[in-house]
Amino acid sequence: MIPSPADVFRALIPPNRREPVQASAAAFAPANIALxxxxxKRDERLNLPVTSSLSVSxxxxxxxxxxxxxxxxxxxxxxxxxxxxxSSFVRRVSSYLDFCRPAAGWGFEVTARNTIPTAAGFASSAxxxxxxxxxxxxxxxxxxxxRALSILARLGSGSAxxxxxxxxxxxxxxxxxxxxxxxxxxxxxxxxxxxxALIVLSRAEKxxxxxxxxxxxxxxxxxxxxxxxxxxxxxxxxxxxxQERDFTRTGAVAERxxxxxxxxxxxxxxxxxxxxxxxxxxxxxxxxxRAEGVPVYFTMDAGPNVKVLYLADTEPAVRExxxxxxxxxxxx
Ligand code: PMV
Numbered sequence: 535m536i537p538s539p540a541d542v543f544r545a546l547i548p549p550n551r552r553e554p555v556q557a558s559a560a561a562f563a564p565a566n567i568a569l570x571x572x573x574x575k576r577d578e579r580l581n582l583p584v585t586s587s588l589s590v591s592x593x594x595x596x597x598x599x600x601x602x603x604x605x606x607x608x609x610x611x612x613x614x615x616x617x618x619x620x621s622s623f624v625r626r627v628s629s630y631l632d633f634c635r636p637a638a639g640w641g642f643e644v645t646a647r648n649t650i651p652t653a654a655g656f657a658s659s660a661x662x663x664x665x666x667x668x669x670x671x672x673x674x675x676x677x678x679x680x681r682a683l684s685i686l687a688r689l690g691s692g693s694a695x696x697x698x699x700x701x702x703x704x705x706x707x708x709x710x711x712x713x714x715x716x717x718x719x720x721x722x723x724x725x726x727x728x729x730x731a732l733i734v735l736s737r738a739e740k741x742x743x744x745x746x747x748x749x750x751x752x753x754x755x756x757x758x759x760x761x762x763x764x765x766x767x768x769x770x771x772x773x774x775x776x777q778e779r780d781f782t783r784t785g786a787v788a789e790r791x792x793x794x795x796x797x798x799x800x801x802x803x804x805x806x807x808x809x810x811x812x813x814x815x816x817x818x819x820x821x822x823x824r825a826e827g828v829p830v831y832f833t834m835d836a837g838p839n840v841k842v843l844y845l846a847d848t849e850p851a852v853r854e855x856x857x858x859x860x861x862x863x864x865x866x
Contacts, residue, residue, distance in 0.1 A: 536577070536712070537580075538579065539579060539580060539633060540632075540633050541712070542685065542689060542714075543633040543634060543686065543689075545712075546678065546686060547674070547678075551674050551675055551676050552636050552674070553636050553674070554636070554674055555673070555674060555675035556675070557602055557603075558601060558602035558673070559600070559601050559602075559669045559670075559673040560598065560599065560600040560601070561598075561599055561665045561666075561668030561669040561671075561672060562596060562598050562599075562668075563599075563660075563661045563662075563665035563668060563694075563697045564591040564592050564593060564594070564595065564596040564661055564697060564700060565592040565595050565596045565597070565650045565660060565697065565864075566589040566590065566661070566693065566697050566703065567590055567592065567835065567841050568588065568693070568696075569589060569772055569787070569788040569791070569833065570586075570587050570588040570765060570787070570788070570791050571587055571765070571792060571795045572587035572693060572705065573585075573751065573761065573795045573798065574751060574752045574758065575692070575748060575749070575752070576707075577711075578749070580712075580713045580716075581688050581692040581713075582688075582707075582708065583692055583707050584752070584761070585707050585762050585769075586705060586707040587693075587705045587707075587765070588702070588703070588704045588705070588721065588773070589693070589696045589702070589703050589705075590701065590702055590703075590728065590730055591697065591699065591700050591701055592650070592730065592732075592864040593700075593864045594864060595650045595732075595864040596648075596649060596661035596664075596697065597646055597648050597649070597658060597664075597665040598646070598647045598665060599644065599645070599665035599668075600645040600669065601643070601644055601666070601669040601670065601672075601673050603640060603642060603643075603673075604641045604642065604643050605639065605640075606641045607619060607628075608627065608628045608641045608642050608643070608644065609641070609643045609644070610628075610646070611644070611645045611646065612648070613646075614647070627666070630663070630666070630690050634674065644666070646662055646665070648661070648662065659690070659691040659693070659694065660693040660694045660696065660697040661697045662690075662691075662694070663690030663694035663697070664683075664687045664694045664695075666687075667683050667686045667687045667690070667698070668683065668698070670686075680698055680699060681717045681719065682717075683698045684698045684718045685713065685714065685717045688713070688717070692705075693705075695716075696718040698718060699718060699719065700720070701721075701723075702720065702721040702723050702724075702725065702776060703719070703720055703721060704718060704719060704720075704721050705717070706718070706719070721773070721776065723777055725776065725779055726846075727845045727847070728781075728784075728843070728845065729843070729844050729845065729846055729849065730841055730842070730843055730864070731841065731844070731861055731862060731863045732841050732861075732862040732863075732864070733816050733841065733842060733860070733862075734859070734861075734862055735812045735813060735838050735859065735860075736810065736812075736837075736838045736839065741808075742806060743836070744835075744836040747802075747806045750802045750803075750804075750806060751798050751799050751802045754802045754803040755798050755799065755801040756801055757798045757801040758798050760798075761795070761798050764791070764794050768787050768790070771783065772784065772788070772791075775787060781829060781845055782829065784831075784843070785830070785844075786831065788833050788843055789833060791833075792832070792833040796808070796834065808834070808835075808836055808837055808838055809834070809838060812859075813834065813838050813840055816832065816856070816859060817832055817840060819855065819856060819858075820840075820842060820856075823851070823856075826855075828844075828848060828851045828852060828855060829845065829848055830842055830843065830844045830848065830851075830855070831843045831844075849863075
């Protein structure tokens with residue numbers, strides 16, 4: 535029988551750790567941007583991916599979550615605003631918290647603060663669920679290792695499995711039905727000069743969420759059949775480029791992988807298009823800068839904003855070239 539998310543929690547959490555060991559707990563997790571994307575699930579309930587993926591974390595940009603127990607229903611506050619009980623965000627968080635309530639009638643007070651624009655394709659659900667899992671680990675004194683935390687974070691949002699770690703991170707697709715081999719871990723490559731910046735075009739919430747868009751792409755896009763082999767090739771080349779600190783190859787693979795993912799979505803029925811005219815302007819500007827000799831590449835996720843990849847010593851040229859747009863730089 536295929537296990538449920540509740541079975542996975544039961545398997546990973548020590549049986550004597552079902553009660554809080556402290557009054558409250560807080561944790562931070564960084565957002566992450568994939569250089570080789572995750573797009574498509576082999577299991578919807580456990581968020582098991584069709585392919586492996588690889589990301590870079592965004593340093594101080596991410597989510598802070600504070601957690602404590604309370605009598606009754608859950609109360610969720612996001613960026614200083616209490617959210618209505620029937621909001622989709624509260625329902626999503628509450629159904630996740632159902633896996634670890636010590637008793638019926640036991641609620642949580644969750645205070646979350648994102649330092650990254652929420653739901654605009656900046657992966658706030660990834661850092662949010664990773665921070666939530668870390669806060670739960672502290673509240674209940676689970677003392678889980680990175681692999682177990684990554685598996686639990688994945689149950690909240692697939693890409694959250696990568697937000698458990700800093701730096702360059704690989705999420706192994708795994709093949710087990712229970713997903714115990716589908717977790718992220720640090721790639722083991724340090725690249726201090728690698729930079730990722732966010733070009734903010736829209737803070738508006740995106741039209742279609744990644745979950746529904748992924749499902750539609752897998753079910754209806756004739757191009758999806760080519761995606762697993764594309765990722766397989768891009769993962770191998772990306773890892774070798776990162777190990778050699780070869781920026782040109784790293785950027786080229788990241789850019790082509792993102793465009794291939796968006797191509798699979800465009801061919802879905804109905805089509806999924808996250809780009810705005812301004813997104814295309816930024817992409818064309820990045821290409822123009824490259825033609826002028828500035829080594830800069832882009833990637834894009836499930837939203838209109840563009841992320842750019844460059845090396846520390848070319849930052850002045852990249853900033854100047856993209857001066858028409860808001861440039862959010864997360865790391866040093
Ligand atoms: O984890 P989700 O459901 O938010 O999906 C993330 C999908 C992308 O951001 C587009 C790609 C990725 O690998 O992060």
